[in-house]
Amino acid sequence: MSAPRPAAAPAADVPGALTLEGVSKRYAGNADPSVDDLSLSIAPGELVALVGASGSGKTTTLRIAAGYEAPDRGRVLTADERGSRDITHEPPQRRGFGMVFQHYALFPHMRVEENVAFGLEARGVGKAERLARARESLAGVGLGDKAARPVQALSGGEQQRVALARALVIAPRVLLLDEPLSNLDPTLRQTMRDELRLTLRRSGVTALFVTHDQEDAFAVADRVAMLSRGRLLQVGSPEALYHTPATREVAEFVGRAVMLPAEQRGDRVAITVEGVTLEAPARQPDGVARGPVSAVLRPESLVLALNLSAPAWRGEVLGRRFAGGHTVYRVRLANGAEVEVTGDGYGAAEGARTGVQLSGVPVAVVPA
Amino acid sequence: MRDEQDGAREERDLRLLTASSALIPPPSRGIRRAPNTGLAVVSLGLLALLLWSVVYPNASIVIGSFAGGLGAWREFAASPADLDALRGTVIVAIGSVVAALLLGVPLAFLLTRTEFRGRRLLGGVATLPAALPPLVGVLAFLFLYGESGVVTRIVQRMLGLHEPPWSLQGLTAVIFVHAYTMYVYVFLFVSAGLERYDTTLDEAALGLGASRGLLLRRVTLPLLMPAIAGAMLLVFMSALGSFSAPYVFGGGARVLATQILVSKLNGSIGLAYVETTVLAVTAVVALLLLRRMEGRRPTAMAGKGRATRAGARSGAARTLLPMLAAALVILLVLPHLMVVLVSFARDGAWTTQLLPPEYTLDNYRKLATERALWRPITNSIGMSAIATVANAIVCFAIAYVVVLSKAPGRRLVALVAALPWAIPATAIALGLAATFDRTAPLQLRVLLVGTFWILPLAYFIRNIPLVTSAIEGSLRQMDPTLEDAARGLGASRWLALRRVILPAARPGLVAGTMLAAVAAVGEFVASVVLYTHANRPISVEILAQVRSLSFGTAAAYSVLLILLVLAITVGARWAGDSRPARVPAG
Numbered sequence: 001m002s003a004p005r006p007a008a009a010p011a012a013d014v015p016g017a018l019t020l021e022g023v024s025k026r027y028a029g030n031a032d033p034s035v036d037d038l039s040l041s042i043a044p045g046e047l048v049a050l051v052g053a054s055g056s057g058k059t060t061t062l063r064i065a066a067g068y069e070a071p072d073r074g075r076v077l078t079a080d081e082r083g084s085r086d087i088t089h090e091p092p093q094r095r096g097f098g099m100v101f102q103h104y105a106l107f108p109h110m111r112v113e114e115n116v117a118f119g120l121e122a123r124g125v126g127k128a129e130r131l132a133r134a135r136e137s138l139a140g141v142g143l144g145d146k147a148a149r150p151v152q153a154l155s156g157g158e159q160q161r162v163a164l165a166r167a168l169v170i171a172p173r174v175l176l177l178d179e180p181l182s183n184l185d186p187t188l189r190q191t192m193r194d195e196l197r198l199t200l201r202r203s204g205v206t207a208l209f210v211t212h213d214q215e216d217a218f219a220v221a222d223r224v225a226m227l228s229r230g231r232l233l234q235v236g237s238p239e240a241l242y243h244t245p246a247t248r249e250v251a252e253f254v255g256r257a258v259m260l261p262a263e264q265r266g267d268r269v270a271i272t273v274e275g276v277t278l279e280a281p282a283r284q285p286d287g288v289a290r291g292p293v294s295a296v297l298r299p300e301s302l303v304l305a306l307n308l309s310a311p312a313w314r315g316e317v318l319g320r321r322f323a324g325g326h327t328v329y330r331v332r333l334a335n336g337a338e339v340e341v342t343g344d345g346y347g348a349a350e351g352a353r354t355g356v357q358l359s360g361v362p363v364a365v366v367p368a
Numbered sequence: 369m370r371d372e373q374d375g376a377r378e379e380r381d382l383r384l385l386t387a388s389s390a391l392i393p394p395p396s397r398g399i400r401r402a403p404n405t406g407l408a409v410v411s412l413g414l415l416a417l418l419l420w421s422v423v424y425p426n427a428s429i430v431i432g433s434f435a436g437g438l439g440a441w442r443e444f445a446a447s448p449a450d451l452d453a454l455r456g457t458v459i460v461a462i463g464s465v466v467a468a469l470l471l472g473v474p475l476a477f478l479l480t481r482t483e484f485r486g487r488r489l490l491g492g493v494a495t496l497p498a499a500l501p502p503l504v505g506v507l508a509f510l511f512l513y514g515e516s517g518v519v520t521r522i523v524q525r526m527l528g529l530h531e532p533p534w535s536l537q538g539l540t541a542v543i544f545v546h547a548y549t550m551y552v553y554v555f556l557f558v559s560a561g562l563e564r565y566d567t568t569l570d571e572a573a574l575g576l577g578a579s580r581g582l583l584l585r586r587v588t589l590p591l592l593m594p595a596i597a598g599a600m601l602l603v604f605m606s607a608l609g610s611f612s613a614p615y616v617f618g619g620g621a622r623v624l625a626t627q628i629l630v631s632k633l634n635g636s637i638g639l640a641y642v643e644t645t646v647l648a649v650t651a652v653v654a655l656l657l658l659r660r661m662e663g664r665r666p667t668a669m670a671g672k673g674r675a676t677r678a679g680a681r682s683g684a685a686r687t688l689l690p691m692l693a694a695a696l697v698i699l700l701v702l703p704h705l706m707v708v709l710v711s712f713a714r715d716g717a718w719t720t721q722l723l724p725p726e727y728t729l730d731n732y733r734k735l736a737t738e739r740a741l742w743r744p745i746t747n748s749i750g751m752s753a754i755a756t757v758a759n760a761i762v763c764f765a766i767a768y769v770v771v772l773s774k775a776p777g778r779r780l781v782a783l784v785a786a787l788p789w790a791i792p793a794t795a796i797a798l799g800l801a802a803t804f805d806r807t808a809p810l811q812l813r814v815l816l817v818g819t820f821w822i823l824p825l826a827y828f829i830r831n832i833p834l835v836t837s838a839i840e841g842s843l844r845q846m847d848p849t850l851e852d853a854a855r856g857l858g859a860s861r862w863l864a865l866r867r868v869i870l871p872a873a874r875p876g877l878v879a880g881t882m883l884a885a886v887a888a889v890g891e892f893v894a895s896v897v898l899y900t901h902a903n904r905p906i907s908v909e910i911l912a913q914v915r916s917l918s919f920g921t922a923a924a925y926s927v928l929l930i931l932l933v934l935a936i937t938v939g940a941r942w943a944g945d946s947r948p949a950r951v952p953a954g
Contacts, residue, residue, distance in 0.1 A: 091574070096577070123577055
């Protein structure tokens with residue numbers, strides 16, 4: 001891949017700014033690989049989130065991309081104006097990537113601006129210029145007035161922004177972020193999500209970031225790659241992952257969902273509980289696979305039965321949670337399954353018997 | 369050379385056991401008890417005891433140096449020998465620091481950051497030099513590298529020389545010996561620093577494009593600076609007060625610590641006082657300077673350290689590292705082996721051969737059967753036991769008052785309790801000799817010189833900072849509201865002390881008294897100044913046997929000392945494990 005590509009490559013063939021090709025990694029002493037034959041390509045300027053539960057291999061993948069780990073198999077490629085090249089065995093200091101660490105890894109003995117200027121120092125930029133550029137970068141994340149502070153004097157959110165400024169000031173080809181929001185308290189996290197996406201968009205950087213929180217992923221990323229036990233389950237837009245999950249695991253990880261055995265009938269899906277069969281339009285009219293399927297029931301797929309003449313599943317209200325515009329009821333159906341149901345808040349009290357019907361929103365189907 | 373060793377060991381553990389600086393009372397933390405008459409009496413009692421045993425003797429020295437006006441000081445300034453000794457002291461101290469850094473820092477990096485064959489073995493023996501009791505190391509070096517030492521003779525024969533290839537004499541020899549014994553402190557400190565080191569900082573620096581050199585210069589070393597400075601302080605202080613290496617190997621070279629004894633034996637007491645004052649003041653100034661260096665850097669390292677050891681990168685390193693490790697292991701173990709070997713050698717039979725030609729159990733048999741030879745063993749055990757018990761009781765009281773009470777005078781108690789740390793052992797000993805040489809109740813003087821009690825007192829004083837800071841370290845980890853909780857449940861002060869405070873203090877109490885016992889049982893520096901024939905400890909007897917060229921007997925004593933130290937360590941481990949104290953962190 002070292003040969004330069006033709007300058008006028010067709011748009012469809014734009015090489016990924018970062019490409020992982022069949023990457024595998026197994027740590028000594030572990031029976032299973034941490035990363036298993038993973039392939040992922042990130043287009044220039046794209047923001048991709050790597051989500052998965054802890055131990056799914058997402059941090060290992062990121063560390064392979066950064067060069068802190070070498071894969072047992074597979075290749076890591078990067079592309080820039082000079083073309084695409086194999087960097088699988090290039091050390092991190094030569095890759096020209098930026099990295100934001102989970103605990104930020106700010107140098108505790110340096111002031112804020114020295115931290116940000118460090119990457120420029122490594123590139124031989126003179127002191128006056130690198131400090132000026134560091135301050136500029138800090139101003140870009142709203143910390144222009146904190147440049148001379150010791151890093152320990154900053155709050156968690158501020159430290160996160162310093163880490164971001166430090167990674168961005170070297171104009172990295174690719175920015176890698178390891179759980180950049182996980183150390184922030186929930187309220188701050190909401191704002192920082194939007195701010196992070198804004199900053200990344202504005203800088204035009206290509207970014208891969210790792211998170212275990214699907215809300216982080218949805219708020220920041222253009223595309224989400226879902227990882228489980230080292231394997232990539234699905235890659236797509238947040239909407240695609242939510243509405244058309246490829247597997248039960250994706251459906252369960254992304255948003256709230258209960259899976260019930262179902263039967264695909266053309267472009268509709270039929271679910272039977274204790275002899276009562278209800279139908280809804282299927283998200284995937286062509287079906288997902290041969291063999292048995294499950295319907296992915298999200299709170300908005302179900303309503304408390306208002307139309308008593310229509311067939312409904314019987315159940316008991318276990319609890320209710322007011323969620324702003326609506327109320328979510330937790331209902332145990334007659335077959336023992338617990339589902340979440342959207343209602344208006346006046347429907348039923350805890351412990352009351354109720355009926356549950358499909359709302360008519362299209363329902364996704366996954367292999368059972 | 370190992371005189372400083374016990375001092376140094378206490379200093380090392382002091383630094384390891386508590387991060388707080390020894391001379392500066394740490395800021396108060398948590399909830400303190402309201403002033404209480406009983407506690408106030410205890411606090412003031414402790415203060416009086418410390419002022420009497422620590423401050424008074426040292427003040428006597430300083431005052432004594434001016435007894436003849438400025439006469440003794442003029443004599444000091446005009447004496448070429450004394451200025452030479454001052455110069456020698458500073459050279460030895462700085463040289464030892466440099467040598468210890470050169471050995472200790474690379475070894476710490478090698479063992480914590482790299483994986484190679486022989487790493488575990490090397491790691492296991494790397495701290496061995498610190499486990500050699502005082503004077504025993506000197507003896508081992510004499511057997512190995514002295515004029516008729518084994519290594520010296522091997523090299524001489526291989527090169528076919530008529531003269532020994534080197535002589536273990538002068539300041540260089542002293543620094544050589546110090547490098548072997550004191551690099552351990554650098555190694556331990558830097559290793560501990562590297563264990564705590566958050567390696568994502570290195571990754572961050574590399575990710576930002578830093579070269580290995582820039583990473584080391586701008587990130588790793590600055591962050592290890594507190595550990596390095598702490599170790600430098602320790603080595604510097606130990607080398608400054610070092611007594612036996614210059615005493616045995618110094619040859620014509622002089623240092624203050626030995627010059628003090630020379631002046632005292634010559635009857636120039638005034639001059640000895642001046643020399644002691646100069647040495648103590650140098651030590652305290654160095655302490656304050658290095659402490660500033662140590663404290664200036666932020667030590668906080670957030671995040672999880674990921675201690676991964678990388679395999680050697682290049683093929684050359686992969687073959688050379690195990691060889692280097694093997695060579696180091698041999699160098700480190702050799703002194704111990706040599707002492708054991710010589711302890712079985714027949715005295716007088718070893719003349720020009722490479723190794724002792726005849727082996728016997730006589731040396732050990734003599735120790736067990738001859739009263740005069742057995743006496744030092746019971747002396748050392750008895751005196752160190754008395755000193756250690758006193759340390760345990762008094763230092764627990766000090767730690768309790770300093771950490772958990774609001775008693776008046778507690779800050780001063782903390783300060784004075786840390787003081788012996790900064791004062792070379794020779795100075796402490798001379799202070800005791802100057803103060804307790806007669807009974808004068810109005811001057812608070814008791815005749816102790818020449819009695820059994822002077823040495824236990826000296827051991828006790830030397831070990832106050834060590835034991836106190838160990839217990840303080842444990843008490844600081846205790847949730848201070850626990851005592852209140854116990855009292856709130858209706859427990860008496862005594863019950864709370866017994867059931868809550870003591871269990872919390874236990875780890876530090878066990879560790880501190882263990883180290884104190886180890887230091888006391890082999891103590892040499894203060895002993896050699898203060899001993900009488902009747903109460904001579906093992907270390908002094910070893911020196912006497914070396915003087916009379918009974919190397920086998922000296923080595924047998926040394927082996928016995930090593931075994932005593934081992935027994936104390938094992939005993940403490942057993943005492944520490946038998947009932948694990950679980951203390952929730954505050």
